[in-house]
């Protein structure tokens with residue numbers, strides 16, 4: 001089976017082509033420090049060739065959801081070191097996903113401070129989960145140019161801290177409507193400085209962060225997750241194929257490890273000009289390894305690898321519910337079903353108690 005064959009992604013050797021997709025589980029403490037159960041959770045899933053951690057806040061400002069972890073204080077770094085040690089001892093590799101939520105947050109849980117974004121445009125038609133229940137999104141505060149540059153510096157500092165914590169690399173969360181994605185799409189970015197307007201300008205934020213991170217990490221250790229066809233969190237763009245074609249082509253000038261591409265996942269019939277298969281639309285433009293994500297099961301994952309459409313496949317909810325997923329695939333064994341009620345927050349239940357085969 002191709003899925004269980006070794007592969008080198010960037011400059012990192014993986015024991016198989018099965019990646020654990022990044023998944024927020026909201027079990028850190030109020031200071032964004034991960035707890036011992038999180039060490040166990042990742043250790044259990046070291047069957048994956050590569051683990052990408054849950055999205056991790058690069059600064060206090062970056063935080064949009066309660067009990068999500070950070071990588072900006074020394075105590076956070078120390079706690080993450082326990083995870084990287086455990087995963088390495090279990091023979092796997094682990095990248096940290098770096099996160100700034102931008103406008104996907106609420107002042108209720110930000111000490112009364114409004115979320116920030118490229119432009120003062122609120123997310124419509126969705127609510128945010130806060131400590132005081134679901135709330136409509138507020139209009140965020142538009143960032144000044146010097147603040148944009150400071151956030152880029154925050155990403156780079158977080159990249160250094162991830163290195164100090166023993167990770168094998170970092171992944172920029174450029175998908176699903178968070179800050180880098182907000183800069184990319186013209187529905188959320190109406191800026192008139194060098195970070196808004198043309199496709200080149202809207203891509204600048206992501207490309208400057210990636211350039212800075214590759215300077216910290218060297219070649220083949222920095223990935224980026226992109227979702228060119230997902231409108232969630234108000235990610236509407238007038239021409240996403242042109243936008244992502246430019247961005248992905250520009251990434252060729254950087255010594256990245258991989259592109260992590262999310263398939264559409266949600267219905268996109270109302271956007272007939274959007275890509276329905278991101279591997280077919282964008283892979284040929286990239287010289288980097290590609291990790292495909294989004295609704296993959298064993299059969300279509302194997303088919304995608306055999307067709308050479310991706311170098312590895314990431315699995316989200318399947319790894320969440322099946323710590324021994326590679327073994328189950330090899331044996332064609334039944335899979336545990338994920339329990340949605342314990343996805344976000346809570347303790348051991350639905351986190352480290354999914355059964356494994358013996």
Ligand SMILES: Cc1cc2nc3c(=O)[nH]c(=O)nc-3n(C[C@H](O)[C@H](O)[C@H](O)COP(=O)(O)O)c2cc1C
Nearest residue numbers: 021022023024054055293294295296315316317343
């Ligand atoms: C509980 C949960 C939390 C998630 N959190 C994140 C996250 O922190 N960062 C991210 O990039 N994607 C996140 N995702 C999306 C997954 O990484 C993945 O893209 C998605 O689940 C589709 O893959 P799948 O069909 O294999 O589950 C999350 C998904 C789930 C189920």
